[in-house]
Amino acid sequence: xxxxxxxxxxxxxxxxxxxxxxxxxxxxxxxxxxxxxxxxxxxxxxxxxxxxxxxxxxxxxxxxxxxxxxxxxxxxxxxxxxxxxxxxxxxxxxxxxxxxxxxxxxxxxxxxxxxxxxxxxxxxxxxxxxxxxxxxxxxxxxxxxxxxxxxxxxxxxxxxxxxxxxxxxxxxxxxxxxxxxxxxxxxxxxxxxxxxxxxxxxxxxxxxxxxxxxxxxxxxxxxxxxxxxxxxxxxxxxxxxxxxxxxxxxxxxxxxxxxxxxxxxxxxxxxx
Numbered sequence: 001x002x003x004x005x006x007x008x009x010x011x012x013x014x015x016x017x018x019x020x021x022x023x024x025x026x027x028x029x030x031x032x033x034x035x036x037x038x039x040x041x042x043x044x045x046x047x048x049x050x051x052x053x054x055x056x057x058x059x060x061x062x063x064x065x066x067x068x069x070x071x072x073x074x075x076x077x078x079x080x081x082x083x084x085x086x087x088x089x090x091x092x093x094x095x096x097x098x099x100x101x102x103x104x105x106x107x108x109x110x111x112x113x114x115x116x117x118x119x120x121x122x123x124x125x126x127x128x129x130x131x132x133x134x135x136x137x138x139x140x141x142x143x144x145x146x147x148x149x150x151x152x153x154x155x156x157x158x159x160x161x162x163x164x165x166x167x168x169x170x171x172x173x174x175x176x177x178x179x180x181x182x183x184x185x186x187x188x189x190x191x192x193x194x195x196x197x198x199x200x201x202x203x204x205x206x207x208x209x210x211x212x213x214x215x216x217x218x219x220x221x222x223x224x225x226x227x228x229x230x231x232x233x234x235x236x237x238x239x240x241x242x243x244x245x246x247x248x249x250x251x252x253x254x255x256x257x258x259x260x261x262x263x264x265x266x267x268x269x270x271x272x
Contacts, residue, residue, distance in 0.1 A: 001235070001240070001241075001244055001265065002037045002038065002066070002241075002242065002243045002244070003035070003036045003037050003038070003243065003244055003245070003246075003262060003265055004036060004037060004038040004039060004040045004066035004067070004243040004244070004245035004246070005019050005020065005031045005034065005036045005038075005039060005040065005245065005246045005258050005261070005262075006018040006019050006020065006039070006040045006042065006245065006246060006247045006248075007019070007020045007021075007022070007024070007027040007028070007031065007039045007040065007041055007042070008020070008021050008042040008069075009021070009023075009024065009027075009041075009042065009043050009044065009048070009049070010042055010043065010044050010071070010072045010075065010076060012072070012075045012076050013042060013071060013072065013075050013076075016042075016071070016075075017188075017214070017218050017247050017248055017249050018042060018247065018250075019246050019247075019248060019250045019254050019257055019258050019261075020250075020254055020258070021254075024049065024053070024054070024057060025057060027039065028057045028058075028060070028061045028063060029061060030254075030255060030258065031061070031063060031258070032061040032062060032063055033255075034255065034258040034259050034262055035259075035262050036063065036258070036262065037063065037064060037066075037243070038063050038064040038065060038066035038243060038245075039063055039064075039065060039066065040065075040066045040067045040068075040069065040111075040243075040245045040247070041054070041065055041067075041068050041069065041108075042068075042069040042071060042072065043068065043069075043072065044072050044076060045072055045073075045076075045095065045098075045099075046095075046098040046099050046101065046102035047098075051102065051105045051106060054106060055106065058106075064107070064108075065103075065106045065107070065108040066108065066210075066243040066245055067103070067108050067109050067110070067111050067151060067210060067243070067245070068099060068102060068103040068106070068108050068109075068110050068111070069110075069111045069113065070095065070096055070099045070110055070111060070112055070113070070115050071111075071113055071114050071115070073092060073095040073096065073099075073114075073115045074114040074115045074117075075114065077091070077095065079091050079092035079095055079115060080092050080114070080115050080116065080117030080118075081093060081096075081112075081115060081116055081117055081131060081132055081135040082116065082117035082118065082119060082123060082128040082131050082132055082162070083117055083123075084121065084122040084123050089131065089135070092115055092117075092135075093135050093138060093139070095115075096110065096112065096115065096135075096139055097138070097139065097142050100139060100142045100143050100146055100148070100150060101142070101146055103146070103148055104143070104145075104146025104147055104148045105146075107147075107148065108148065109143070109148045109149045109150055109151045109182075109209070109210070110143070110148075110150055110151065111151045111153060111184060111210070112139075112150070112151065112152050112153060113153040113155060113184075114155070114159065114160075116132065116152070116153075116155075116160055116162055117132075117160070117162070118160045118161045118162060119161060119162065120161070125161075128162065129162070129172070132162060133172075133176045136150075136152070136173075136176065136178050136181055137176065137178065139181070140178045140179065140180045140181050141180075143180045143181070144179075144180045149180055149181065149182045149209050150180060150181045150182070151181075151182055151183070151184045151209055151210045152169065152173070152181050152182070152183055152184065153183070153184035153186055153189075153212075154166060154169045154183065154184075154186075154189065154193075155186075155189050156188075156189040156192040156193055157192070157193065159189075164189070164192075164193040165190075165193050165194055165200065166183055166185060166190070166194070166200045166201070166203070166204035166207070166208070167200060167203050167204050169183055169204075169207075170183060170204045170206075170207040173207060174207075182207055182208065182209025182210065183204060183207045183208050183209060183210075184208075184209070184210045184211070184212060185200075185201055185204070185208050185210070185211045185212070186211075186212035186214070186247065187211070187212060187213060187214050187215070187216075187226060187231065188212065188214040188215075188216070188217075188218040188247075188248075191215075191216040191224075191226060197226070197227075197230070197231060197234075198227070198230040198231055198233065198234035199234070201231065201234040201235060201237075201238065202234050202237050202238060205234075205237070205238030205240070206238070208238065208240060208242070209242055210242050210243055210245065211235070211240070211242065211243065211244050211245065212245055212246075212247040213244040213245060213246055213247075213248075213261060213264075213265065214226075214246070214247060214248045215248075218248055218249050219248055219249055219251065219257070220246070220248055220250075220251075220257045220258075220260040220261045220264065221260070221261055221264035221265075222260060222264050223260075228264055228265075228268055229268050232265075232268050244265050246258060246261040246262075248261065
């Protein structure tokens with residue numbers, strides 16, 4: 001099991017659930033000191049930081065890049081794949097395709113969260129899902145070409161109405177032959193939407209490619225009422241080999257939150 005911690009460099013996302021918001025070098029250094037294997041990067045776009053700069057930091061601090069987030073496309077630019085405007089949909093797809101290429105150069109998959117959008121108003125549910133499938137088909141091919149998977153994150157009902165639970169999302173990916181798209185199991189969202197978090201992980205197991213390790217209140221594990229032992233048992237059941245990544249609100253002490261998250265994994269972790 002590999003560990004990652006979030007590092008966000010998007011001013012518009014400063015209030016989001018990310019552990020570190022430091023300059024890149026300082027953020028990498030803190031991740032390494034806390035014992036993590038990788039950072040999960042949230043940048044303003046695919047041209048925000050040269051790939052060579054990030055590679056240099058990875059080498060200097062002995063870290064990988066677990067994934068790159070695309071949330072700035074929505075938060076900074078107001079783009080989504082299901083927007084009523086064809087121009088905005090094209091802009092959203094272009095942004096994500098460039099993020100996929102950027103991530104591929106780092107050996108890191110791109111995450112789709114808020115940029116999935118939602119249906120309503122001018123866009124019916126049927127039309128939104130059609131648009132979503134079309135976009136994912138293009139992204140699936142691009143990710144395959146870049147040599148990385150693409151990570152789709154079902155969000156809770158307050159953030160999207162496309163898919164809120166893992167199994168329906170997995171069935172949608174299967175139905176559209178999206179072989180290179182995997183699911184992000186975010187434990188915070190799952191604690192809102194899934195009747196049984198551990199069972200959902202097992203039922204969608206073959207599609208799960210990334211995990212956001214957070215307690216029920218989106219703080220560091222051990223701060224809420226999630227059952228980390230049952231969750232790790234479920235991940236062992238599906239032979240999960242990906243990252244457990246801390247996407248959490250850090251509170252007043254980000255480094256303490258990072259350490260608590262790391263310790264919550266290793267206190268229970270038994271190698272497969």
